Amino acid sequence: xxxxxxxxxxxxxxxxxxxxxxxxxxISPDMSFLEMLDVVNEExxxxxxxxxxxxxxxxxxxxxxxxxxxxxxxxxxERGTTTCQLHMRHFKDGQIIVxxxxxxxxxxxxxxxxVDRGAFDRIIQAGGFVSVGAGGAPDGNAIPVSKNSAExxxxxxxxxxxxACVAACKNASAMLFVAAKVSHLxxxxxxxVERAARVERMVAQMDQEGxxxxxxxxxxxxxxxxxxxxxxIAKMNKEYLKAKICQ
Amino acid sequence: MSLDxxxxxxPLAEKWDKRKFELKLVSPANKRKVDVIVVGTGLAGASxxxxxxxxxxxxHAFCFQDSPRRAHSIAAxxxxxxxxxxxxxxxSITRLFYDTIKxxxxxxxxxxxxxxxxxxxxxxxxxxxxxxxxxxxxxxxLANRSFGGAQVSRTFYARGQTGQQLLLGATQALERQIGxxxxxxxxxxxxxxxxxxxxxxxGIIVRDLVxxxxxAYAADAVVLATGGxxxxxYLSTNxxxxxxxxxxxxxxxxxxxxxxxxxxxxxTCIPVTGDHQSKLxxxxxxxxxxxxxxxxxxxxxxxxxxxxxxxxxxxxLERKYPxxxxxxxxxxxxxxAKEVCDEGRGVGQSGRGVYLDxxxxxxxxxxxxIKERYGNLFDxxxxxxxxxxxxxPMRIYPAAxxxxxxxxxxxxxxxxxxxLFVLGEANFSDHGxxxxxxxxxxxxxxxGYFILPxxxxxxxxxxxxxxxxxxxxxxxxxxxxxxxxxKKLLSIRGRRSPVSFHRxxxxxxxxxxxxxxxxxxxxxxxxxxxxxxxxxxxNVNVLGDGDGLNSGLxxxxxxxxxxxxxxxxxxxxxxxxxxxxxxxxQEHQTPEGEARRDDAKFCHVSxxxxxxxGQAPVLHKEPLAFENVxxxxxxxx
Numbered sequence: 003x004x005x006x007x008x009x010x011x012x013x014x015x016x017x018x019x020x021x022x023x024x025x026x027x028x029i030s031p032d033m034s035f036l037e038m039l040d041v042v043n044e045e046x047x048x049x050x051x052x053x054x055x056x057x058x059x060x061x062x063x064x065x066x067x068x069x070x071x072x073x074x075x076x077x078x079x080e081r082g083t084t085t086c087q088l089h090m091r092h093f094k095d096g097q098i099i100v101x102x103x104x105x106x107x108x109x110x111x112x113x114x115x116x117v118d119r120g121a122f123d124r125i126i127q128a129g130g131f132v133s134v135g136a137g138g139a140p141d142g143n144a145i146p147v148s149k150n151s152a153e154x155x156x157x158x159x160x161x162x163x164x165x166a167c168v169a170a171c172k173n174a175s176a177m178l179f180v181a182a183k184v185s186h187l188x189x190x191x192x193x194x195v196e197r198a199a200r201v202e203r204m205v206a207q208m209d210q211e212g213x214x215x216x217x218x219x220x221x222x223x224x225x226x227x228x229x230x231x232x233x234x235i236a237k238m239n240k241e242y243l244k245a246k247i248c249q
Numbered sequence: 250m251s252l253d254x255x256x257x258x259x260p261l262a263e264k265w266d267k268r269k270f271e272l273k274l275v276s277p278a279n280k281r282k283v284d285v286i287v288v289g290t291g292l293a294g295a296s297x298x299x300x301x302x303x304x305x306x307x308x309h310a311f312c313f314q315d316s317p318r319r320a321h322s323i324a325a326x327x328x329x330x331x332x333x334x335x336x337x338x339x340x341s342i343t344r345l346f347y348d349t350i351k352x353x354x355x356x357x358x359x360x361x362x363x364x365x366x367x368x369x370x371x372x373x374x375x376x377x378x379x380x381x382x383x384x385x386x387x388x389x390x391l392a393n394r395s396f397g398g399a400q401v402s403r404t405f406y407a408r409g410q411t412g413q414q415l416l417l418g419a420t421q422a423l424e425r426q427i428g429x430x431x432x433x434x435x436x437x438x439x440x441x442x443x444x445x446x447x448x449x450x451x452g453i454i455v456r457d458l459v460x461x462x463x464x465a466y467a468a469d470a471v472v473l474a475t476g477g478x479x480x481x482x483y484l485s486t487n488x489x490x491x492x493x494x495x496x497x498x499x500x501x502x503x504x505x506x507x508x509x510x511x512x513x514x515x516x517t518c519i520p521v522t523g524d525h526q527s528k529l530x531x532x533x534x535x536x537x538x539x540x541x542x543x544x545x546x547x548x549x550x551x552x553x554x555x556x557x558x559x560x561x562x563x564x565x566l567e568r569k570y571p572x573x574x575x576x577x578x579x580x581x582x583x584x585x586a587k588e589v590c591d592e593g594r595g596v597g598q599s600g601r602g603v604y605l606d607x608x609x610x611x612x613x614x615x616x617x618x619i620k621e622r623y624g625n626l627f628d629x630x631x632x633x634x635x636x637x638x639x640x641x642p643m644r645i646y647p648a649a650x651x652x653x654x655x656x657x658x659x660x661x662x663x664x665x666x667x668x669l670f671v672l673g674e675a676n677f678s679d680h681g682x683x684x685x686x687x688x689x690x691x692x693x694x695x696x697g698y699f700i701l702p703x704x705x706x707x708x709x710x711x712x713x714x715x716x717x718x719x720x721x722x723x724x725x726x727x728x729x730x731x732x733x734x735x736k737k738l739l740s741i742r743g744r745r746s747p748v749s750f751h752r753x754x755x756x757x758x759x760x761x762x763x764x765x766x767x768x769x770x771x772x773x774x775x776x777x778x779x780x781x782x783x784x785x786x787x788n789v790n791v792l793g794d795g796d797g798l799n800s801g802l803x804x805x806x807x808x809x810x811x812x813x814x815x816x817x818x819x820x821x822x823x824x825x826x827x828x829x830x831x832x833x834x835q836e837h838q839t840p841e842g843e844a845r846r847d848d849a850k851f852c853h854v855s856x857x858x859x860x861x862x863g864q865a866p867v868l869h870k871e872p873l874a875f876e877n878v879x880x881x882x883x884x885x886x
Binding site for chain 1: 385427632
């Protein structure tokens, strides 16, 4: 199939960006979206033009590196699917495809389609952990954890930190990402000691990074490749309120 | 230079305790004055960086990804082994030790493997304390499942995302130390070279991938936890960015490279669909519990699988290995699939594939049971191939997956270059010639949480040289050389992309040094690689400049190192004239086509010393002494 691409090009974070028109020819429906871009890049290179920069690594939907807004939708048209697992058979011959980076002031564009998601790491640094050093842990079975709690924690912990939730939100809110980590650790007995301090610190850091607030549009849930539910945001709000009141 | 593995004397079960007491300590006040560089933030690197910082060392951690959380450990699906014996089914440290050493076809060091089994339980405890959401039973205790080859149930798991959850546990420990200011994290930063001062590893040369700036970092020791080299085959189950550069550069600076020919080919991956293919996706081996593997009896049979009658199908694993059937081990199943396709009986567009058929299982158990057991895997398969495996058989083919070989390390995980420690898949490891399922995660975390934090202190306490300054001559020279190399890559402006060279190298190695190897093929590859390398340096095309994000430049640098490393891989395979584990030499097989090990001549670790690009490396042998197990032959008939 042949496609008409409109790809966001931007030399660096300070430069002004623009859409480059590129024709992608002879694309196989079996290619992943990123393999289609590989083909485009090889052709650009052969023509003496600089290839398009985009983030990617595992290409099996788990590392969270890939991050493209495709025709206005973070990770493209397939639900519960990262860009690297999106295949070209979901597009039509002759279709125009607009490819953009995540757009959020807290995720500055580095070059072309690659953005800086360091803000997510700094939110984790603020409290997204249990403070246990190597060495002193009790036996793994010393504290029973109900199957329900473990499953709930896992539902939240499935987050791959890709940032699609931020990219999809009109407020560029990171609430789903933060809520997933807060809820994961709040669901387990191991996370209880730091429960209140954790949510306070992580929310404070989230605000400091310049992410917006949640206004319940649920766009984040719609694009989340791991289909993490917005009700975790409600849970985080509850955790936050409780922490503030108890303070 | 002699290879001293520094294995403690005494009974196997007491070696590690004894050594821990012998190791010299660094006082808390002095730890603050010691700087450590950790390259790579997968399970081994993140756990090491966090643990060293917890002890009070100053840590500089580096990864090429945009965040430490994205290292490829994240993609491990199945689980992590530990000798907890929670199931009361007869597991023990000794049994995990024995299974691992036998699974490795008796090509690993006994003392290391025993220690790995000893600390395996501590890993589970540590991960639970961090909040890793392992699967649980209704009573609240940890759940286990059984896994490849083991007769006990010792694998801990978090759905099909065990690697992800363990890595998030480790990187959260790392992020905590970053927040406390004890680790300086350098993401999007790639190691280009190792700096050696007075015979000790004392720093690294890096390129900041965003600014393009080349810089030097000095430290009291360097830890490499940079993963495996399966991407030398171009197509593998590894992440696109996984590469050999860090350990290859260390090898060129004096660290011996051990057993590079021990590579693991995983039998159940989704086949290649065309030249555009950038990586291969693994389908869990558990599918072979109910799926039957077959190929058409006739060559070039292009009929749809449903149109091929029963009597024209060859269930070749069931035919060749009646007692193990479709559950034959990884290496054997992989080779059998290759043979079928080499005979022209492969299926799918490319002819490189065989069927994994669930029709019989669905008839026997019902669709609901199959869905419950494998639903997520069937969905994943359908997403990638657009075929419904409930109705038409899956197509599978083997793919390069894991590297058992790596930098040679002693019992302390220190390489032959003092001050250079190597962890996880990057070292030549505890897996011998073949790794068992659910053992990679165990080894990475054992190295980082529970072994290196003890052994590295002994190095600091024994070598009290002042840390060099990052602007002294060796570092300046390293920066200049790395800068020259970048400039050279950008100035060639040839006609071929870095990817095209990588693909060609991968094809060569897959053909001649893949699942089955022979003298003639290996010599062919050894003749072809140098000329490919020569062409690369004349005809590669890298555009743009060095002062910003440039994925072509990054790829070119990695491919250049693969083009040197590939030669060593083939040479090691040529030199090891026996079949063991993942290394199958066609000349060395039994009349039934089984691997024939040669314990009289090859019961050793092959550790190679670099002598220059295109020059013959020198082989050093570390004999493997088995005092606690007797060497037996594997049979699956």
